[in-house]
Amino acid sequence: MDIWLIINLVAGIIxxxxxxAVFNWVKKQDPGTERAKKVAKWIKDGAESYLKKLYGALGMLAGGMAVILLIVFGIKEGFLYGLWMALAFVLGAACSAVAGYMGMMIAVEANVRSATASEKGLNPAFNVAFKAGSVMGLAMVGLAILGMTIVYLIWRSPQIVLGFSFGASTLALLAKAGGGIYTKTADIAADLVGKVxxxxxxxxPRNPAVVADNVGDxxxxxxxxxxxxxxxYVASTVAAMLxxxxxxxxxxxxxxxxxxPLILCMLGSFASLIGLQFxxxxxxxxxxxxxNNGTVYTCIIFGVMVVAAMLLGGFDLAAMWATLAGLITGVIIGFTSDFFTGDDRPPVVETAKVSGSGAAINxxxxxxYGLISIAPTxxxxxxxxxxxYFVGEASSVITGVYGVGLAAVGMLAISGMIVSSDAYGPIVDNARGIAEMAGMSEEVVRVADIMDAAGNTAKAITKGFAISAAALTVLALFAAYASEMAIEGINITLSLRDPMVIAGMFLGAMTPPLFSALTMLSVTHNAFDMIEEIRRQFREEPGILKGTVEPDYVKCVSLASQDALKALILPAxxxxxxxxxxxxLMGPESLGAFLGGAIVTGILFALLMANAGGTWxxxxxxxxxGNFGGKGSEAHKAGVVGDTVGDPFKDTAGPSLNTLITVMSLVSSLFAPVIAAFHIFG
Amino acid sequence: MDKHLYLSMIPEALIVSMLSPEDFGAYYAVGTEKKSRGQAIFCEVDPNFRHDELPIEEGFRRCVPHENGDPKRSIYITIYRVLERVPLEAIRTLYLVTQDGRVLGLPPSDTLPQDTGGLHLYQEICPIHPLIVSTLGPQEFYDLIVKTPASLLTVPAICFAEMRLGELADNPEYGSVGDLPYPNLDHLRECLADLRTKTVHTKMVDRISPATFPYRTLKSGVFLGNGQKLLFFPLPSQEELRARHYRWWRSANM
Structure with a gap:
């Protein structure tokens, strides 16, 4: 097996x-006029300043958490085991941070270059934006594969890899929720004062929050x-490994x-690398x-690679079918989620049509439609x-739950391509903003508009993909939790006649809505602060609105940063x-039920919020x-209200729920041996 | 500093200012100290124009720079029955100002737009501002209101705009609304349908329609007439607006 792990390392390095290499290629592209460079620098500085504060806070949190892991596992399993667990946790958090940082730095470099390339036409502009997006996809996959493989090669223990995954998830939860709060705070405040x-x-460029809005993206x-x-990606792999x-x-x-599962990740990374060329x-x-073609080709290439590797590697065919089931279903779910949010699809048209009757009906x-969208996914x-599950159960080699784990890995193995498409969206969105702020030509804005529309569609598809993959991941993690408990001699049965199980289930079901409310309320509180700041600037400096005085962009950026970080404490x-x-307190059975309840409501809320927000x-x-009255009509006013309501749904609370349930599942699996040994009731 | 004479349509007023038309438009829309906002439509008038009943000379005399050297932004000469007293020969360019102060100048055209048939929608801007549907083209509509009124209702001068009706111009009952943002569309459809079934040339859709409206709903441009002459200020095509007046176009399309 070591040869596979070596190939994995090579895949990660590639x-x-x-x-x-792509990062350097993008940086060599023309950054445009002095004005464009100045605008891009504002955005870059704002993004860097936020990430510095975020990662500083996360660094302290990771350090504290690592000490807790060291103590808890040091006592339970011995000092060395605790130390390895703590190190793996820190490494996971660091890899996640580096992937996010690389992706964001290339995004802020690429948006101005994509806007400048738009002057030459769609092809060069698209090329810059997509290649920049692929930096995020490739870096994320590469670092994940390298990190997991190195941790496994050193310690040969999936439990230690679980620590790596926990580190990645903890950072992801805070990065996602914090970023979501930041971006919607700036977006809503900029729109409400600027537009309304x-x-x-x-x-x-006269809007003081416009740079914060772009930083938020x-x-x-x-x-x-x-x-x-x-x-x-890491959690699904670790769950299947466990x-x-x-x-x-x-x-x-x-x-x-x-x-x-690591081999599947490696195959997926190669498939993505090839698919990106299409x-x-x-x-x-x-x-x-x-x-979309890139996603489909990547899936086909990955499917062929899986079949070849399973046959050549002598794996049980049930593993192959389980992986392919995950992959194919993931693609189908991704494309069907487009039905509920696609520009000219019936749910969107119907919602637009009834907007003429007011915001309430909208x-x-x-x-x-958001509720209905839950059903197909x-x-x-x-x-x-x-x-x-049944393919796995029918096999004499693997089990049903392992099959579920492989299905999740199958869905997420092509994340390199998925993330590349997804990251393209905010890059072109920002390119449009820079073109506008830098006073670029109408042709540049037109090209940026075309690219932006494609980014929105890609986002809808990848969002559906990400949520369904997270669902399978947490199901696998739940099974991993049960098997970790089984190792400790505790059989998780989850009888609904047991009041502790019912209690745990209700508490778990309560958590995603509570988390959603906390993050969305943070958006409204922070937006309120920023609205006051934008109003103050307009009031105290009339030259801003006339375009003769530059607004204080930095003030809004720092306000958004500090408020977003403060807002993270309670949800974290x-x-x-x-x-x-x-x-x-309540024991392993209750915790199992807690996870079950959280998984069910978490997935339902994530789907509802993502798709309802997209529909609005x-x-x-x-x-x-230009439909149902167009801009300025009563329908439009209602549509704007619906969109504003949907903003924190789809960009703050919804996307963070995946990570929330993953983090809770990982915490439970990681601490399973300790909880099995020490609990008060149950 | 040069002094300019401006004839504002919303509200009807004659103003002297040291600001150029673009600066005056921005100032008029967004103000200076106050956080105000609002569309504006005004014309630049020949500064040599004088009228016995209007204290223009006094306005010019009072229009002096501020103590710190800043130009005087506005001196209101009069705010009542101005349009009827300004001869159209003195009118130069008409300016459409968006709510955030972007200014588009429209020079007058020698020719009126061709009547493409179908029904018409007119937004009167000054001195009164009802919303009217009519079977008449702009020239005939102006004649009916100002020159040869068929009823007791008449005005000595008028500023109005023809608004887009899209498919409703030919098919009031079933035509698609498309991007027409007008409120109470069922009522508009009924009014248009009445023009087909009743022997009237005009019908009032709204007695107190706001004089400001989305510029994107302009069909051909703005008309200005005072009984002797009808001036037409054509709006450039959407393509030209996007290509040459992008900032204004974007602001007007919010």
């Missing part, structure tokens, strides 16, 4: 190397999203199936089609899970401490494109 009160257009949609998928380690096989066979757009072509309709998750403690409190957003855009 991915990171390719990311660095003062009447200036989007991305207008980077820290929320690039750094946060990258850390989020990094977390799911389940592989519990198979009743010979030692060699167990090692083989423990390493298999993403090209000609002048007059459609960027959205190119992005909100009810969008919310209802959940059915897809259930189908993938059942196929993977909720995610990490609540499972431990339930576990130590695109309904507004559909009206703006």
């Amino acid at each position: 991915s990171v190397g390719a990311a660095i 009160e003062v009447g200036i257009p989007e991305d207008d 980077n820290v929320g949609d690039v750094a946060g999203m990258g850390a989020d998928i990094f977390d799911s 389940l592989g380690a519990t198979l009743s096989l010979t030692t060699d066979e167990v090692t083989k199936y423990t390493v298999l 993403v090209q757009v000609k002048e007059g072509g459609k960027p959205g089609t190119s992005l 909100i009810i309709t969008g919310f209802s 959940v059915i897809g998750i259930v189908v993938a899970m059942l196929i993977a 403690f909720l995610a990490v401490l609540l499972p431990l409190i339930v576990g130590f 957003d695109n309904a507004k855009k559909y009206i703006e494109s």
